[in-house]
Amino acid sequence: MTLHIVNQSPFSSNALQDCLENFAQGDVLLLIEDGVYALQGEFFRAIPGARIYCLEVDTAARAQEATASAKPNVEVINDIRWVQLCTQHNPIVSWFR
Amino acid sequence: MTLHIVNQSPFSSNALQDCLENFAQGDVLLLIEDGVYALQGEFFRAIPGARIYCLEVDTAARAQEATASAKPNVEVINDIRWVQLCTQHNPIVSWFR
Amino acid sequence: MKFSLAVYSAPYSAQSASSALRFARVLLAQGHEIYRVFFYCDGVQNGNSLTAPPQDETDLIAQWQELQRRYHLDLVICIAAAQRRGVLSEREAKRLEKPAANLADGFELAGLGQLVDAVAHSERLVTFGG
Amino acid sequence: MKFSLAVYSAPYSAQSASSALRFARVLLAQGHEIYRVFFYCDGVQNGNSLTAPPQDETDLIAQWQELQRRYHLDLVICIAAAQRRGVLSEREAKRLEKPAANLADGFELAGLGQLVDAVAHSERLVTFGG
Amino acid sequence: MSHSTIALCRTPPYGSAIAREGLEAVLTSAAMEQEIDLLFLGDGIFQLLDHQSPEEIGQKSLRRNLLALPMFGIEQVLVCHKSLRDRTITLDQVQIPGVEVKTIREPGTLIAAYHCVLSF
Amino acid sequence: MSHSTIALCRTPPYGSAIAREGLEAVLTSAAMEQEIDLLFLGDGIFQLLDHQSPEEIGQKSLRRNLLALPMFGIEQVLVCHKSLRDRTITLDQVQIPGVEVKTIREPGTLIAAYHCVLSF
Numbered sequence: 231m232t233l234h235i236v237n238q239s240p241f242s243s244n245a246l247q248d249c250l251e252n253f254a255q256g257d258v259l260l261l262i263e264d265g266v267y268a269l270q271g272e273f274f275r276a277i278p279g280a281r282i283y284c285l286e287v288d289t290a291a292r293a294q295e296a297t298a299s300a301k302p303n304v305e306v307i308n309d310i311r312w313v314q315l316c317t318q319h320n321p322i323v324s325w326f327r
Numbered sequence: 328m329t330l331h332i333v334n335q336s337p338f339s340s341n342a343l344q345d346c347l348e349n350f351a352q353g354d355v356l357l358l359i360e361d362g363v364y365a366l367q368g369e370f371f372r373a374i375p376g377a378r379i380y381c382l383e384v385d386t387a388a389r390a391q392e393a394t395a396s397a398k399p400n401v402e403v404i405n406d407i408r409w410v411q412l413c414t415q416h417n418p419i420v421s422w423f424r
Numbered sequence: 425m426k427f428s429l430a431v432y433s434a435p436y437s438a439q440s441a442s443s444a445l446r447f448a449r450v451l452l453a454q455g456h457e458i459y460r461v462f463f464y465c466d467g468v469q470n471g472n473s474l475t476a477p478p479q480d481e482t483d484l485i486a487q488w489q490e491l492q493r494r495y496h497l498d499l500v501i502c503i504a505a506a507q508r509r510g511v512l513s514e515r516e517a518k519r520l521e522k523p524a525a526n527l528a529d530g531f532e533l534a535g536l537g538q539l540v541d542a543v544a545h546s547e548r549l550v551t552f553g554g
Numbered sequence: 555m556k557f558s559l560a561v562y563s564a565p566y567s568a569q570s571a572s573s574a575l576r577f578a579r580v581l582l583a584q585g586h587e588i589y590r591v592f593f594y595c596d597g598v599q600n601g602n603s604l605t606a607p608p609q610d611e612t613d614l615i616a617q618w619q620e621l622q623r624r625y626h627l628d629l630v631i632c633i634a635a636a637q638r639r640g641v642l643s644e645r646e647a648k649r650l651e652k653p654a655a656n657l658a659d660g661f662e663l664a665g666l667g668q669l670v671d672a673v674a675h676s677e678r679l680v681t682f683g684g
Numbered sequence: 685m686s687h688s689t690i691a692l693c694r695t696p697p698y699g700s701a702i703a704r705e706g707l708e709a710v711l712t713s714a715a716m717e718q719e720i721d722l723l724f725l726g727d728g729i730f731q732l733l734d735h736q737s738p739e740e741i742g743q744k745s746l747r748r749n750l751l752a753l754p755m756f757g758i759e760q761v762l763v764c765h766k767s768l769r770d771r772t773i774t775l776d777q778v779q780i781p782g783v784e785v786k787t788i789r790e791p792g793t794l795i796a797a798y799h800c801v802l803s804f
Numbered sequence: 805m806s807h808s809t810i811a812l813c814r815t816p817p818y819g820s821a822i823a824r825e826g827l828e829a830v831l832t833s834a835a836m837e838q839e840i841d842l843l844f845l846g847d848g849i850f851q852l853l854d855h856q857s858p859e860e861i862g863q864k865s866l867r868r869n870l871l872a873l874p875m876f877g878i879e880q881v882l883v884c885h886k887s888l889r890d891r892t893i894t895l896d897q898v899q900i901p902g903v904e905v906k907t908i909r910e911p912g913t914l915i916a917a918y919h920c921v922l923s924f
Binding site for chain 2: 692695702726766790791793795796798800803
């Protein structure tokens with residue numbers, strides 16, 4: 231099961247959309263950096279039931295904590311969980327453009 | 328009348344879409360660099376009648392000459408015309424992200 | 425007509441750095457004036473003298489220098505952006521106690537005020553980024 | 555677990571360069587091994603010793619160096635990407651007849667083969683770009 | 685309006701340096717007493733949100749630069765109405781003390797009236 | 805497939821250096837006799853088009869690097885079906901002599917089967 235990491239805003243870049251088009255059953259999505267702005271929209275309808283994480287420090291930096299906690303299917307994780315996700319999943323695909 | 332210059336592919340970046348949302352009557356659009364990939368899609372319906380140019384060297388680099396000549400509302404121009412467009416229009420807005 | 429250019433992209437990494445150079449050449453060939461080229465953001469790497477592209481690739485830094493000599497262009501690199509990205513003059517290297525300098529001849533470091541001044545004194549500003 | 559990182563972004567210009575450093579720190583603190591950090595594309599600027607951020611901003615180069623000393627990290631900068639972007643060792647500067655060198659201590663220049671080798675010898679590869 | 689300038693702030697904070705470097709250019713312009721207007725649009729809207737806490741990612745709050753605008757004589761910023769709406773952000777989420785936030789519904793017409801446009 | 809590698813080529817040629825540097829990494833891998841598969845998707849599709857003429861923008865044709873693939877032992881490339889369709893590009897526009905171009909309809913399932921993914 232793939233861990234997909236997206237670090238671009240879905241309002242500026244097609245990285246998230248490209249990622250979602252390459253999502254397989256059981257894959258996991260992690261939003262980091264400007265990727266957390268995906269919380270401001272409805273981008274996850276294409277992957278119902280998928281586990282979606284966002285990085286705590288990037289969420290806090292961008293004032294997205296309230297938006298994150300309002301999304302029941304999104305879990306805010308710390309850096310240690312980030313590392314754990316990387317050990318628990320393979321391959322790891324970064325969508326950075 | 329504004330000259331808008333877009334240098335990003337509309338399939339990867341929202342630059343062209345942002346530009347078109349900021350297009351006023353009489354404005355002109357110039358596609359350069361990866362912006363010429365807009366020729367591969369239907370992106371100009373939002374600005375019917377607008378003058379659209381694409382830069383010859385960038386069009387040739389990207390094998391988009393045939394696509395360009397098939398679009399009746401798009402004119403392929405050389406670098407001298409590029410400079411002329413910049414003298415004939417103001418302000419000049421670059422959409423590069 | 426009097427133009428200024430703002431260049432935000434590093435050479436090689438993005439095509440827009442080379443588009444800026446091409447545009448500048450055509451401007452000058454058409455008899456227009458370039459008041460200033462202001463290098464900002466990653467554009468400051470256009471003045472990095474240690475750039476060494478393979479011989480069969482374009483050397484943008486050398487081409488800016490050639491254009492500068494021929495037309496006495498004012499090629500200004502933002503000093504704050506350059507410090508953050510490791511482009512230093514001899515003087516800055518000394519002041520910041522760095523072991524070397526890498527600002528290419530023909531370019532000079534100056535503050536953001538030079539961009540503001542270029543805006544005020546030019547009839548056209550064209551920005552190259554991405 | 556044995557990780558390698560691929561870093562494609564310049565420090566300061568993109569956050570991903572600093573995310574890579576943070577990720578590396580947490581990896582090591584959690585007892586994992588870093589086989590190699592490979593700096594490619596604009597990521598080669600992470601080894602530019604002339605970078606001089608203001609004192610109240612993070613000095614990523616210094617922090618990579620500190621991590622390197624503490625954990626004996628293998629920090630490899632792609633030599634071809636570095637030449638095109640003006641990051642040179644003493645030896646490369648001499649060979650290319652450039653007036654100075656700016657490769658930071660703790661980093662070494664090597665070929666793309668080191669990325670291929672990292673892929674072959676690591677259980678995980680994480681890429682930082684953008 | 686023959687030498688009027690507007691800066692388009694289109695990029696989100698922190699992911700790249702351009703939002704910060706754009707604001708620095710704007711503040712420099714204001715410090716030199718050149719009139720400059722600011723239009724936040726696209727992801728630039730995110731620069732305005734309150735409660736940004738970028739300390740843990742090793743950056744300084746960009747909103748602090750915005751709070752300095754009145755000290756530089758900038759007492760009004762323009763915000764694109766559609767960009768707010770697309771991001772489900774309300775006008776009260778993008779207020780800056782001492783600064784009037786004015787929404788713009790036809791940004792293209794507005795931009796066309798300036799002599800010079802900076803883009804960040 | 806425990807150490808199998810795939811490179812995702814997602815970026816268009818010329819606008820940035822990453823497409824070129826990605827292909828260089830792939831060719832290096834092949835030269836070192838490490839098995840590597842290539843999947844062109846998104847704007848990476850544009851790398852494959854014939855008749856690219858980048859001389860006037862001071863660059864070398866990226867397609868030339870692709871023509872070298874068979875010499876490095878790469879005799880098959882994968883192309884995302886949806887990416888082609890979205891760009892109204894047909895399969896016959898993305899052929900490489902000596903290389904089989906195979907379209908992929910479920911790229912996610914394909915990617916998940918690899919041990920390592922490079923992204924360019």
